[in-house]
Amino acid sequence: MINPAKDYSFDELIISTLARQLEDETRVFTGVASPVQMLATLLAQATHAPNLLYFTILGTINPKPHVTPFSTGDPHLFDNCENAITFPEIFDLANNGRMDVAFLGGVQIDQFGNLNMSIIGDDPEHPKVRLPGGAGGPLMIRSFRRIISWRPNHSQRSLVKQVPFITSPGWIPAAKGPRHGGPDVIVTDLCVFQFNRSTNRINLKSIHPGTELRQIKEQTGFPFAIPAKVVTTEPPSKKEIEVLATKVDPYDKRKSLLKATS
Amino acid sequence: MDGCTMLDSSKFLSLHQLVRKHISHGSHVYLEGLLVNRLPMAAVHEIIRAQLRELRVVSAPNGLAIDQLVGAGAVAELEFYFLGFMTRNGFATMRRFREATETGALRVKESMGYAICMALRAGAFGIPFIPLPDFRGSDLLSVRQDYQVMQSPYGSQDTVITVPALRPDVLMLHAHSADAKGNIILDEPWTNFTLTTAQACQKVLVTVEKVVDNEVFEPQTITLPHFLVDAIAQVPYGAAPTALNHRYEVSTSHIQLYQKHAQTQEGFDEYLQDYIQSCSDHSSFIDKAGIPPPWNETKSSSEQGGSSK
Known part of the structure; x- marks a missing residue:
């Protein structure tokens, strides 16, 4: 049974919520700009998922970084790793159905889980806004079994009905051919959404403590199903907070790190 | 030396x-x-x-x-x-x-990261292009005319995306x-x-x-x-x-x-x-930018890594 903490901070809530999406005995990958997801994966390993295999974009498996890096490309993610492969080999594994979870986000996410990391505007030659690029997304979104997104700044601009450019295709008919999986969970600063594959809709799974349903309705650009009884996101447990502070992030970077990603 | x-x-x-x-x-x-x-x-x-x-x-x-x-x-x-x-x-x-x-x-x-890696693999292998698993549905295929959708020539229903060698x-x-x-x-x-x-x-x-x-x-x-x-x-x-x-x-x-x-x-x-x-x-850039000296090699990286932040 979870022993909920009475005092916890927003960063601890988000990190533990992300960590709880991960199951033991699974293979999890974090990509290019994912320090919050990195902490969540390390927390899951140190609590309920001791046999989770953590793959970083540097190719290391189960690193134990000496410091909490702000970039997931920091060479501290080489520290004390159990093993390593190369970055394209992680995707080779995924192509054969050998990877479970990837954290993958979008500047914009739509109702089908399509992600836009490329451009805003109609003309790809002269975009209004040039975004950073989709990294490994276009194939990852279907080669991994579950895609989990952390999307801070919950707003109608980031959670949209339809993205103007599909960098990585979610659950749409145009994404023909076989896939091992796709978009599953979106954690925002206000709530948790989950895709329902039988209705092909996004369900509101839980709302974070202190958030009103009205707020989520107002700030979300895509339609979503609201369950009859809306539950509150479980706060972090005392154990999770203790493990974060003593094992996963002893240098206490998580607050500034979460602030930096928001 | x-x-x-x-x-x-x-x-x-x-x-x-x-x-x-x-x-x-x-x-x-x-x-x-x-x-x-x-x-x-x-x-x-x-x-x-x-x-x-x-x-x-x-x-x-x-x-x-x-x-x-x-x-x-x-x-x-x-x-x-x-x-x-x-x-x-x-x-x-x-x-x-x-x-x-x-x-x-x-x-x-x-x-896409994997496409560039595969294109480099093709370059290294000495072949003109290389197939990737299907990623249709991505608008990358509309901006990259050089990425082609192709049926596997080996009789299966598999569709692949080909990228030219780098x-x-x-x-x-x-x-x-x-x-x-x-x-x-x-x-x-x-x-x-x-x-x-x-x-x-x-x-x-x-x-x-x-x-x-x-x-x-x-x-x-x-x-x-x-x-x-x-x-x-x-x-x-x-x-x-x-x-x-x-x-x-x-x-x-x-x-x-x-x-x-x-x-x-x-x-x-x-x-x-x-x-x-x-x-x-x-070296004059390093001086000018005030980049800190490399880790003292007598210390372990953990001490250095931990204390330097």
Whole structure:
């Protein structure tokens, strides 16, 4: 049974919520700009998922970084790793159905889980806004079994009905051919959404403590199903907070790190 | 270094010579380095000092290197898949890249990390193209006319996406050390994709922290064998202000200073003048930027890593 903490901070809530999406005995990958997801994966390993295999974009498996890096490309993610492969080999594994979870986000996410990391505007030659690029997304979104997104700044601009450019295709008919999986969970600063594959809709799974349903309705650009009884996101447990502070992030970077990603 | 081995003077060059001898206007260049790890920054600065133009650059996700080359006007065409990185001040957007793309000054070809790796594999394997698993549904296929949808010729219903091989003129990377013969060691846990990349490129240019000129490395430690390496320059801190495994940390404060300047072209030009053009070489950049010295090798990296933040 979870022993909920009475005092916890927003960063601890988000990190533990992300960590709880991960199951033991699974293979999890974090990509290019994912320090919050990195902490969540390390927390899951140190609590309920001791046999989770953590793959970083540097190719290391189960690193134990000496410091909490702000970039997931920091060479501290080489520290004390159990093993390593190369970055394209992680995707080779995924192509054969050998990877479970990837954290993958979008500047914009739509109702089908399509992600836009490329451009805003109609003309790809002269975009209004040039975004950073989709990294490994276009194939990852279907080669991994579950895609989990952390999307801070919950707003109608980031959670949209339809993205103007599909960098990585979610659950749409145009994404023909076989896939091992796709978009599953979106954690925002206000709530948790989950895709329902039988209705092909996004369900509101839980709302974070202190958030009103009205707020989520107002700030979300895509339609979503609201369950009859809306539950509150479980706060972090005392154990999770203790493990974060003593094992996963002893240098206490998580607050500034979460602030930096928001 | 008391051994008196004569280094091959056609291969061991100063960085000044290396860049001017092996990279030309219009060269197709692949730059290694990932986010804040091991970007060939000394070489990037020297390319800027050499005033090379019209480069066609393929980027690993190494935004800082690309942003500086683009801001300095060295790049005509850029193939990339992710530019930017996280810092303690938030996501570092590459402003010079972004502005040059939005105004149309820079031709860009957006790709996907795995597609670039597969294209390099094709280049290394000596084949003209390579199939990837189906990723239809992505609008990348509408902006990349060179990526084709193809049915497997082996009678199954499988659809694949083909990408043309990449065979850049030049691979530019920074590594830990070179021995007297020009074998290269990259002190990271697993490095074989660097070997694949080197096999795909016509020329391999390497800056290293150290040339160990009285030694030949043990074969199992070598990342790149000497016969694949065309030129080597010893450049201590060659990746700074990005990090190098077991050697130095990311210089967050200097990157922050760069990011402030790079918000506008005027600010960037000031940075270019102060930190690149007016520095005769990388060591004067290191002094000027106040990059902290590498880890004291007598201390463990954990003590250093833990205390330096």
